[in-house]
Amino acid sequence: MSRTAQQWMETPALPGSDYVDSQIYTDPHIFEEEQKLLKRATWKLACHESEIPELYDYRTLDHAGFSIIVTRSGDGNIRAFINACSHRSATILSEPAGNAKQWMCPFHNWTYDTEGNCTSITLPEGYEEAGVCKEKAGLREVRNGMKFGLVFINLDDDAPSFDEFFGDAFETLEDVMGAEPLEVFHHHKAMMNANWKTWHETNMEFYHEFLHYVNRNIAMSHKSYFERRLKLYPYGHGTVPPMQQTYERAGLKERTDKPLPGMSPSEFRIALLYPDTCILVRTTAIRIDTTTPISPNLTLVEQRGFGIKGEPEDVRNVRVRDHNQFWGPFGRNFPEDGNAVEIVEKNLRNGAAPYGIFARHEDLKCMDDALIRTFYDEWGKYMGRPAHNPTNVTL
Numbered sequence: 001m002s003r004t005a006q007q008w009m010e011t012p013a014l015p016g017s018d019y020v021d022s023q024i025y026t027d028p029h030i031f032e033e034e035q036k037l038l039k040r041a042t043w044k045l046a047c048h049e050s051e052i053p054e055l056y057d058y059r060t061l062d063h064a065g066f067s068i069i070v071t072r073s074g075d076g077n078i079r080a081f082i083n084a085c086s087h088r089s090a091t092i093l094s095e096p097a098g099n100a101k102q103w104m105c106p107f108h109n110w111t112y113d114t115e116g117n118c119t120s121i122t123l124p125e126g127y128e129e130a131g132v133c134k135e136k137a138g139l140r141e142v143r144n145g146m147k148f149g150l151v152f153i154n155l156d157d158d159a160p161s162f163d164e165f166f167g168d169a170f171e172t173l174e175d176v177m178g179a180e181p182l183e184v185f186h187h188h189k190a191m192m193n194a195n196w197k198t199w200h201e202t203n204m205e206f207y208h209e210f211l212h213y214v215n216r217n218i219a220m221s222h223k224s225y226f227e228r229r230l231k232l233y234p235y236g237h238g239t240v241p242p243m244q245q246t247y248e249r250a251g252l253k254e255r256t257d258k259p260l261p262g263m264s265p266s267e268f269r270i271a272l273l274y275p276d277t278c279i280l281v282r283t284t285a286i287r288i289d290t291t292t293p294i295s296p297n298l299t300l301v302e303q304r305g306f307g308i309k310g311e312p313e314d315v316r317n318v319r320v321r322d323h324n325q326f327w328g329p330f331g332r333n334f335p336e337d338g339n340a341v342e343i344v345e346k347n348l349r350n351g352a353a354p355y356g357i358f359a360r361h362e363d364l365k366c367m368d369d370a371l372i373r374t375f376y377d378e379w380g381k382y383m384g385r386p387a388h389n390p391t392n393v394t395l
């Protein structure tokens with residue numbers, strides 16, 4: 001039976017953890033609060049160390065409203081800083097990547113080294129009376145932590161440590177990504193007309209796999225597919241047990257050649273790191289994606305592909321081919337997920353649909369919505385309001 005306008009807008013007759021209010025995807029105030037309360041307090045994937053391999057290499061990125069520099073300092077350590085001059089806040093580095101021993105602010109030419117020290121102030125005599133000097137004008141350093149060469153940053157000096165936050169969440173990947181140094185061979189960015197959480201929901205639920213032509217053939221035809229049980233970790237992370245794929249069922253070549261360390265032929269593993277990082281391994285190749293929210297309904301999605309550092313060209317070619325078969329911009333998954341999140345956003349934007357339902361309870365079997373419920377449970381803690389009733393602020 002169809003529903004009237006009033007029935008359509010009624011609060012779902014479900015526990016609060018089983019649904020979310022659509023305002024969490026669309027409300028500009030909630031978006032701003034997320035940037036401050038959640039994104040700045042959680043560990044964010046910034047880059048991989050192979051993207052800054054040489055001393056003085058740097059990359060810049062936007063995170064939670066700030067521009068960030070990640071660099072390999074002259075002493076070999078990786079450091080991160082807010083990309084804002086100590087003088088009057090000008091953005092110091094404008095390029096997405098580069099190599100420089102000194103960074104000069106383009107506004108009044110104060111300079112900094114790659115350890116965050118201010119190394120010179122233009123015409124310093126004028127500051128002598130006021131006591132402003134380079135010794136007190138260092139950059140704002142940002143905490144960083146590393147796993148498998150993945151560099152994470154955290155803007156909140158009081159947030160849980162890297163080790164406490166992630167705990168055992170990487171365990172399913174230890175033998176694959178921890179065996180040898182990795183290297184990024186693919187990096188693409190795409191703008192999605194969708195909220196960042198809608199994108200990450202596609203990583204956290206398997207209920208939409210019917211939409212993926214290849215997946216439903218190579219994975220869902222296995223009986224064990226539906227029996228796998230999700231594993232949840234503190235702070236909102238999750239993993240899915242390894243499973244076998246049969247690529248031949250979609251007319252693709254089985255992945256028996258050049259497996260990554262620890263991977264058996266045609267094996268598939270997943271780890272989801274709160275709040276927005278997803279690591280997928282398909283025998284020969286690794287994909288990692290993360291998001292940068294631009295506005296409530298616009299999200300930058302970045303995807304990186306990884307191989308083993310320094311591996312022979314023929315091995316790398318297999319990884320690139322297998323990676324792109326699924327995950328490159330012209331692979332199968334990316335456009336299919338992209339279309340899914342954009343047709344959701346289109347209806348959310350103008351309030352056509354008031355609630356989203358995450359009420360699948362299957363004892364943690366893979367189509368259970370438990371990962372998403374855990375995500376929103378954590379979201380509520382950071383935001384001081386439940387996702388099903390986000391105007392009820394308790395902070």
Ligand code: FES
Pocket residue numbers: 085086087088089090105106107108109110
């Ligand atoms: S704002 Fe950077 S030197 Fe003035």
Ligand SMILES: [Fe+2]
Pocket residue numbers: 202203208212333337
């Ligand atoms: Fe998907």
